[in-house]
Amino acid sequence: MAAGSAGRRARIGVIGTGWWATYAHLPALTSYPRANVVAIADPSPQRLAQAGEHFGISSQFADYRAMLDRGDLDGVVVATPHSAHYAIASDVLSHGIPLMLEKPMVLRAREARALVRQAEQQQVPLVVGYPYHFIQQHAALRARIADGALGQIQLTHTLFASMVLEYYRANPQAYADVFKWQVTGPQPNTYSDPAVAGGGQGHLQVTHSAALLLWLTDLRPREVAAFMEGFDLRVDVCDAISARFEGGAVGTLASTGAIPASQSAHQQLELRLYGSEGYALLDAMAGTCSIFYNDGKIDRLDDVPADGRYPQETTSRHLVDLVLEPETVNRSPGEIGARTVELLEAAYRSAAERRVITVDEL
Numbered sequence: 001m002a003a004g005s006a007g008r009r010a011r012i013g014v015i016g017t018g019w020w021a022t023y024a025h026l027p028a029l030t031s032y033p034r035a036n037v038v039a040i041a042d043p044s045p046q047r048l049a050q051a052g053e054h055f056g057i058s059s060q061f062a063d064y065r066a067m068l069d070r071g072d073l074d075g076v077v078v079a080t081p082h083s084a085h086y087a088i089a090s091d092v093l094s095h096g097i098p099l100m101l102e103k104p105m106v107l108r109a110r111e112a113r114a115l116v117r118q119a120e121q122q123q124v125p126l127v128v129g130y131p132y133h134f135i136q137q138h139a140a141l142r143a144r145i146a147d148g149a150l151g152q153i154q155l156t157h158t159l160f161a162s163m164v165l166e167y168y169r170a171n172p173q174a175y176a177d178v179f180k181w182q183v184t185g186p187q188p189n190t191y192s193d194p195a196v197a198g199g200g201q202g203h204l205q206v207t208h209s210a211a212l213l214l215w216l217t218d219l220r221p222r223e224v225a226a227f228m229e230g231f232d233l234r235v236d237v238c239d240a241i242s243a244r245f246e247g248g249a250v251g252t253l254a255s256t257g258a259i260p261a262s263q264s265a266h267q268q269l270e271l272r273l274y275g276s277e278g279y280a281l282l283d284a285m286a287g288t289c290s291i292f293y294n295d296g297k298i299d300r301l302d303d304v305p306a307d308g309r310y311p312q313e314t315t316s317r318h319l320v321d322l323v324l325e326p327e328t329v330n331r332s333p334g335e336i337g338a339r340t341v342e343l344l345e346a347a348y349r350s351a352a353e354r355r356v357i358t359v360d361e362l
Contacts, residue, residue, distance in 0.1 A: 009036040010323040012316075013073045015064045015088055016080035017042040017051035018190070019172075020102065022183035025077050026055050028313035035320045041067045047184055054183045064088060068095045074323045077316050078102060079129075081196045082203055086111040093118040093126070100319035102129040104207040105337035107198040109345045109362035112338035125322040125330050127315060128337035132212045132269075134314035137289050137301045139331070141280060142216045144299075149291060150275030153217050156251030158209040161268040164257040167191035168200050168233045178264055192234060200235025201257045202228065202344050210253055211340040212284075213271060215332070219245040220339055224346035225356045241347045253343075284309060 166174035287304030
């Protein structure tokens with residue numbers, strides 16, 4: 001533990017008081033003994049007042065830059081619409097403040113790389129909001145892959161089928177009974193308007209499966225080809241992405257956001273990783289993972305309890321832990337976020353231009 005950190009609470013500011021901040025981050029931080037949420041910022045007076053009242057936070061800012069200038073923040077969580085991420089994150093890092101940035105990290109690869117460099121220059125942690133990286137079973141699989149259990153990774157496949165269609169239809173209220181938000185829900189344009197969201201399924205959901213794949217395997221995307229379809233929507237709801245990675249591995253990422261609310265218990269997030277020495281099957285929704293070795297052995301990793309399969313509280317709390325214990329390993333670093341942005345930007349360009357896109361073009 002860092003000198004002087006014993007018993008200290010990290011002073012955290014939160015930028016953005018919309019539904020995910022009030023549904024995940026603020027509950028996680030205000031219930032965490034190591035954290036003290038000292039300020040919140042949002043340009044909406046109504047959202048700001050609602051969050052402040054609900055969580056008992058009196059220091060409120062319409063302009064996040066005034067919050068950053070207060071000078072006593074140990075860390076900042078940014079949970080704003082996707083298109084706003086880069087400018088806000090860059091301002092946070094320019095103040096030398098550790099940052100937890102919601103996914104997708106940003107919408108452009110050059111912006112992602114700029115943030116990674118900025119965090120390195122400021123020598124502060126940059127955490128990207130991917131809860132799946134904080135599941136012990138997933139960490140165990142990652143360690144085995146790093147130790148060579150699968151040999152050389154040759155083929156990867158991810159499938160993510162999720163319940164988000166009504167978000168893309170600008171009808172978030174359709175999910176009120178599912179999420180039961182107590183403060184505020186998503187705005188109609190948050191995920192339906194390309195100017196705000198960037199894309200649809202790619203930026204909201206494939207970002208999860210892609211980041212988990214890249215974190216587990218340490219692969220780097222090099223070439224990407226994709227088809228995306230929105231049907232009657234302004235953003236994509238079905239994505240079929242193929243990638244070639246450094247070292248020769250190839251892979252596919254398939255995703256749909258059209259699982260109906262009536263089947264919300266049967267969403268799917270599956271990863272299949274095939275290597276020269278064996279293969280791994282991960283079913284994140286079922287909480288199961290097994291490794292099948294060429295010599296016939298099977299390694300079944302400990303199942304993940306149902307209440308731990310999407311630990312949404314972990315990302316903002318991890319920022320606190322990194323602040324108080326700088327030697328802690330960042331389990332969702334900006335580097336993985338940047339590779340994910342590279343893959344997704346290449347995929348969107350490929351779908352639009354109907355050709356293979358190389359990461360070097362971005």
